[in-house]
Amino acid sequence: MSYIAKRTTGTAGAPLFLTFHGTGGTEDQFHGFAEQLLPGAHIVSPRGDVSENGAARFFKRAAEGVYDMDDLNERTHAMADFIADEIAQTGATRTIGLGYSNGANILASVAINQGDLVDDLILMHPLIPFAPTPQRCLEGRRVLITAGENDPICPPKLTHQLANYLTGQGAKVTMHWHNGGHGIAQSEIAAVEKFLAA
Secondary structure, three states: OOOOEEEEOOOOOOOEEEEEOOOOOOOOOOHHHHHHHOOOOEEEEEOOOEEEOOEEEOOOEEEOOEEOHHHHHHHHHHHHHHHHHHHHHHOOOOEEEEEEOHHHHHHHHHHHHOOOOOOEEEEEOOOOOOOOOOOHHHOOOEEEEEEEOOOOOOOHHHHHHHHHHHHHOOOEEEEEEEOOOOOOOHHHHHHHHHHHHO
16 A cells, blocks of 8 residues: 655665654654654655545544444554555664554554564554554564543553553553643653653
């Protein structure tokens, strides 16, 4: 599957940095941020190919927190193929993914299904309202989860469940909480910078 995507060509041997926007966002939402975070990296930012009342998303849902699981499965495999193609084209030996909200969910779903594709995952306000199957390829992967303690869309209980699942698969999980809701707090930006610098 091909996506409309924004690309910045990096230097030879540089990592591949993929960004995934939230519902209603575009490929521009985090592209410039990624360029600032990792100058010289290959940056690829796909646009979600599902329209929900005109808002771009990466997979369908029946309601808030109620996913169309068949569609999620189909689009997860399509995104995994897209990521694999980008890795092959850039020749990158390290791949980083950053996603917010719906973008975090498609990134997490790819990792849950094909854990060896992305080395470092930054999941900002993810929501995985189902029990994933074991994925041993996640062992050793670095994961940052950022979340709001008063997020009405992503309940903290489910955020903790996702973190516990990832830890159970051997991933190295770091969590950052702020006392806000679903919006991105400045402290999350600092957490992302610290995570990438480590």
